[in-house]
Amino acid sequence: xxxxxxxxxxxxxxxxxxxxxxxxxxxxxxxxxxxxxxxxxxxxxxxxxxxxxxxxxxxxxxxxxxxxxxxxxxxxxxxxxxxxxxxxxxxxxxxxxxxxxxxxxxxxxxxxxxxxxxxxxxxxxxxxxxxxxxxxxxxxxxxxxxxxxxxxxxxxxxxxxxxxxxxxxxxxxxxxxxxxxxxxxxxxxxxxxxxxxxxxxxxxxxxxxxxxxxxxxxxxxxxxxxxxxxxxxxxxxxxxxxxxxxxxxxxxxxxxxxxxxxxxxxxxxxxxxxxxxxxxxxxxxxxxxxxxxxxxxxxxxxxxxxxxxxxxxxxxxxxxxxxxxxxxxxxxxxxxxxxxxxxxxxxxxxxxxxxxxxxxxxxxxxxxxxxxxxxxxxxxxxxxxxxxxxxxxxxxxxxxxxxxxxxxxxxxxxxxxxxxxxxxxxxxxxxxxxxxxxxxxxxxxxxxxxxxxxxxxxxxxxxxxxxxxxxxxxxxxxxxxxxxxxxxxxxxxxxxxxxxxxxxxxxxxxxxxxxxxxxxxxxxxxxxxxxxxxxxxxxxxxxxxxxxxxxxxxxxxxxxxxxxxxxxxxxxxxxxxxxxxxxxxxxxxxxxxxxxxxxxxxxxxxxxxxxxxxxxxxxxxxxxxxxxxxxxxxxxxxxxxxxxxxxxxxxxxxxxxxxxxxxxxxxxxxxxxxxxxxxxxxx
Numbered sequence: 001x002x003x004x005x006x007x008x009x010x011x012x013x014x015x016x017x018x019x020x021x022x023x024x025x026x027x028x029x030x031x032x033x034x035x036x037x038x039x040x041x042x043x044x045x046x047x048x049x050x051x052x053x054x055x056x057x058x059x060x061x062x063x064x065x066x067x068x069x070x071x072x073x074x075x076x077x078x079x080x081x082x083x084x085x086x087x088x089x090x091x092x093x094x095x096x097x098x099x100x101x102x103x104x105x106x107x108x109x110x111x112x113x114x115x116x117x118x119x120x121x122x123x124x125x126x127x128x129x130x131x132x133x134x135x136x137x138x139x140x141x142x143x144x145x146x147x148x149x150x151x152x153x154x155x156x157x158x159x160x161x162x163x164x165x166x167x168x169x170x171x172x173x174x175x176x177x178x179x180x181x182x183x184x185x186x187x188x189x190x191x192x193x194x195x196x197x198x199x200x201x202x203x204x205x206x207x208x209x210x211x212x213x214x215x216x217x218x219x220x221x222x223x224x225x226x227x228x229x230x231x232x233x234x235x236x237x238x239x240x241x242x243x244x245x246x247x248x249x250x251x252x253x254x255x256x257x258x259x260x261x262x263x264x265x266x267x268x269x270x271x272x273x274x275x276x277x278x279x280x281x282x283x284x285x286x287x288x289x290x291x292x293x294x295x296x297x298x299x300x301x302x303x304x305x306x307x308x309x310x311x312x313x314x315x316x317x318x319x320x321x322x323x324x325x326x327x328x329x330x331x332x333x334x335x336x337x338x339x340x341x342x343x344x345x346x347x348x349x350x351x352x353x354x355x356x357x358x359x360x361x362x363x364x365x366x367x368x369x370x371x372x373x374x375x376x377x378x379x380x381x382x383x384x385x386x387x388x389x390x391x392x393x394x395x396x397x398x399x400x401x402x403x404x405x406x407x408x409x410x411x412x413x414x415x416x417x418x419x420x421x422x423x424x425x426x427x428x429x430x431x432x433x434x435x436x437x438x439x440x441x442x443x444x445x446x447x448x449x450x451x452x453x454x455x456x457x458x459x460x461x462x463x464x465x466x467x468x469x470x471x472x473x474x475x476x477x478x479x480x481x482x483x484x485x486x487x488x489x490x491x492x493x494x495x496x497x498x499x500x501x502x503x504x505x506x507x508x509x510x511x512x513x514x515x516x517x518x519x520x521x522x523x524x525x526x527x528x529x530x531x532x533x534x535x536x537x538x539x540x541x542x543x544x545x546x547x548x549x550x551x552x553x554x555x556x557x558x559x560x561x562x563x564x565x566x567x568x569x570x571x572x573x574x575x576x577x578x579x580x581x582x583x584x585x586x587x588x589x590x591x592x593x594x595x596x597x598x599x600x601x602x603x604x605x606x607x608x609x610x611x612x613x614x615x616x617x618x619x620x621x622x623x624x625x626x627x628x629x630x631x632x633x634x635x636x637x638x639x640x641x642x643x644x645x646x647x648x649x650x651x652x653x654x655x656x657x658x659x660x661x662x663x664x665x666x667x668x669x670x671x672x673x674x675x676x677x678x679x680x681x682x683x
Contacts (some may be wrong), residue, residue, distance in 0.1 A: 228387070447514060
């Protein structure tokens with residue numbers, strides 16, 4: 001019974017539960033272990049079968065001016081001769097060369113290295129990787145690509161699995177049955193049990209997928225190379241709040257966090273480690289932030305081994321089932337084990353980038369040397385990773401044993417034009433500003449990438465200036481004349497780099513401004529605030545990654561900005577004397593919470609007012625806002641001793657099939673209006 005039949009049968013019963021059960025049964029149906037070549041041509045990913053000059057080939061849709069998620073090769077054809085040996089390269093955004101593509105990709109680097117190792121005409125690489133790839137789609141593409149007569153497969157994936165493969169294991173899943181299953185696990189074993197539910201589901205998905213891969217590749221007699229990804233342990237931090245804690249433990253945890261951050265600034269790692277022991281006792285070791293603090297403390301003492309272990313615990317703690325903010329895709333310990341097990345079970349060749357990068361850099365904290373952001377590779381990172389794959393391909397093809405060190409020594413370094421290099425580094429700055437929520441000052445990383453972009457090519461200065469002006473405009477970037485100037489520049493920024501993000505990204509624009517000033521390059525002119533702005537909207541959040549995950553994924557789900565931190569910030573675009581009008585409240589499970597909300601503009605106190613569970617409006621005047629961007633901080637009072645009540649309500653909602661929010665909300669902002677005014681601000 002296929003999915004359409006299952007859905008039709010359940011709909012005849014007019015019972016949503018029957019529909020859920022029928023679809024779930026179809027999803028869990030065993031994978032058939034008999035592979036047969038397709039009798040009629042079928043699409044290979046986005047490539048569609050066509051007949052040209054009497055020959056079957058596969059053609060992709062045209063590439064837009066802003067790029068897309070796929071390789072740019074226009075036509076694929078079935079292999080007609082013994083040589084070159086054809087490698088089909090599959091994977092997600094790291095494999096697709098995200099931020100450097102299409103100018104430089106791992107597939108391009110791999111083909112060049114194999115040419116240097118084996119000579120011209122011995123190997124070719126067909127790139128079928130794409131951003132946001134899932135396991136199921138990857139296997140479908142692999143199966144369809146058999147029509148191209150491959151000699152070898154390379155699978156480079158795993159970073160997306162935690163975020164994309166088990167969306168049903170969530171407290172806000174669309175399915176009532178899934179929410180109830182989540183609630184049952186939470187009630188009986190806490191968050192750890194929920195995460196185990198996701199781990200078991202992912203293990204089942206990958207087991208079935210790689211069994212299918214093995215069935216296909218055995219049938220056609222070709223080897224498989226599986227690449228185990230590595231992630232950025234040094235420069236990418238996960239600052240996540242814990243789920244609701246009992247009694248008043250949530251407030252205590254946030255006090256300890258503030259103390260630990262202060263100790264970090266003072267260079268007191270022993271104090272930080274002592275504080276994290278108390279935090280771990282409160283959050284049961286299930287909060288990523290606590291482990292990141294440990295990693296930073298160990299790293300500052302030169303203990304890289306324990307720092308790396310803490311950083312990997314941080315990644316494992318930021319799992320999808322308990323996610324608060326929108327996370328960054330990174331391979332977890334589960335992913336690593338599943339890939340190793342798949343390779344061992346099916347006799348695939350495993351390329352372990354953890355080991356390769358560690359041996360090459362001499363540290364697990366290579367950071368921006370290997371990574372542009374959380375997992376995407378720099379040019380050096382691509383070169384080292386593909387040297388390991390090239391060595392495995394050389395060996396698998398029966399050409400002799402080779403190590404990645406030998407392959408790296410014999411292959412030439414890949415080249416890329418300065419403008420493409422600069423745009424990739426500017427894209428790294430954009431993604432760091434848009435998705436990084438750091439425990440320390442994220443400005444350091446963003447500023448470093450802006451300066452690196454200018455070092456790569458001076459032409460990127462005009463792109464930076466146009467991007468800044470477009471972000472400060474009153475309409476979406478894609479509608480501005482500055483977007484046209486970016487497309488006409490020497491350094492073209494595309495959608496993959498974050499061109500179309502409709503956010504101010506305040507730290508990015510300040511970093512660009514400082515980078516241009518350091519090179520004596522003109523920046524944008526600070527506009528005066530000449531109209532009313534509503535800042536309690538997505539574009540004006542100072543750090544978009546602080547937004548609740550559910551609010552970010554389901555636009556329109558909330559009419560308010562919910563702060564899961566004691567403080568949330570907004571970006572004010574413009575300068576002059578302004579009036580701020582804030583409408584906010586203090587939510588809580590007992591609706592009895594009261595306290596003072598404080599507003600800070602830049603480094604100056606604008607005012608404070610008493611608030612409670614109902615909406616309260618307050619107005620402040622602020623003089624001499626410098627612009628072009630000013631940070632407005634809204635600070636909320638403690639949560640109070642209501643953790644037990646909140647946890648009971650979460651469990652009640654989930655077991656009855658209702659969605660529930662796992663994390664406390666310190667405050668909600670309905671409106672934050674900034675308008676120009678005259679006069680002296682109130683005291």
